[in-house]
Amino acid sequence: YIDRLTEVFRELRRVLRSDGTLWLNIADTYCGTGNKGYHADPKNPKGRNGQQIARNNRVSGCKQKDLIGIPWLLAFALRADGWYLRSDIIWQKENPMPESVKDRPTRCYEHIFLLTKSKKYFYDAAAIAEPLAPTTAARYRTGRSAGQKYADEIPGQGKVQGLNRARSGSYYDEALMPTMRNRRDVWLINTVPYKGGHFAAFPPKLAETCIKAGCPKGGVVLDPFFGSGTTGAAARQLDRHYIGIEINAEYCALARARIGGTEK
Known part of the structure; x- marks a missing residue:
């Protein structure tokens, strides 16, 4: 599985622009009994390609019930194959799919790896910046007193433009105050219902965030x-062009209807 995906992404790297980015969302799974099973979605119990799934039998180095670590196995394989591994983003979900397990926590996140073709690449940090917390913004606005080294009195705080100087009045000019910060690598994005039959659909906000940051x-x-x-x-x-490749003809029909405006 990892070897095959590495081959696929090698071809994608071949056609990617030199300043392009790859945003890879992949979930983990557990080593099971080896018997065939079904996906948990009652609308699509046979998974992405309409087939039964194997429960990861005979995974080298894994015991039954082991978490396999597929995301990191793939990330390391892609890095070894020539990709630059730039970030591991956690996609956190407050409404994850229920699990019946009683001997471990319920899974509520997936990995999104940011990989690139080159050392220098397009990345629009401002497009996905997030607001400062109100308390942080308030501290920045009042700045530091003459006896303080940092605006928030925490040693090691990096310099923020307009802040690391003694204030002349009660507050700094609000025009100088930052209101946004660089996006963190834990993204809280809940899943959204989709009445089509596709099991692995992810929320539009997740795709939009990656596109804004990684594609002009x-x-x-x-x-x-x-x-x-x-x-x-x-x-x-978002005023970008797209190319979609899909092996399942039924999903192609869903995509055409959705993008054509008949499916929301």
Whole structure:
């Protein structure tokens, strides 16, 4: 599985622009009995390609019930194959799929790896910046007193423009105050219902965030696992072009309907 995906992404790297980015969302799974099973979604019990799934039998180095570590196995394989591994983003969900397990916590996150073709690449940090917490903004606005070294009195705080100087009045000019900060690598994005039959659909906000940061307006977004077209719909809404590749003809029909405006 890892070897095959590495081959697929090698071809994607070949056609990617030199300043392009890869945003890879992949979930983990557990080593099971080896018997065939079904996905947990009652609308699509046979998974992405309409087939039964194998429960990870005979995974080298794994015992039954072991967490396999597929995301990191793939990330390391891609790095060894030439990709630059730049970030491990945690996609946290407050409404994860229920699990019946009683001997471990319920899974509520997935990995999103940011990988690049080159050392220098397009990344628009401002497009996905997040607001400062109100308390942080208030501390920055009052700045530091003459006897303080830092605006928030925490040693090691980096310099913030307009803050690390003694204030002349009660407050600094609000025009100098930062209101946004660089996006952190834990993203709280809940899943959203989709009435189509695609099991692995992810929320549009997730696709939009990756596209805003990793692709300039007018650029092209390529999704080799297009599914129901979430990425294409997001790209179109954000004034980007898209190319979608999907092996399942039924999902292609879903994507055409969705992007054409008949499915919301």
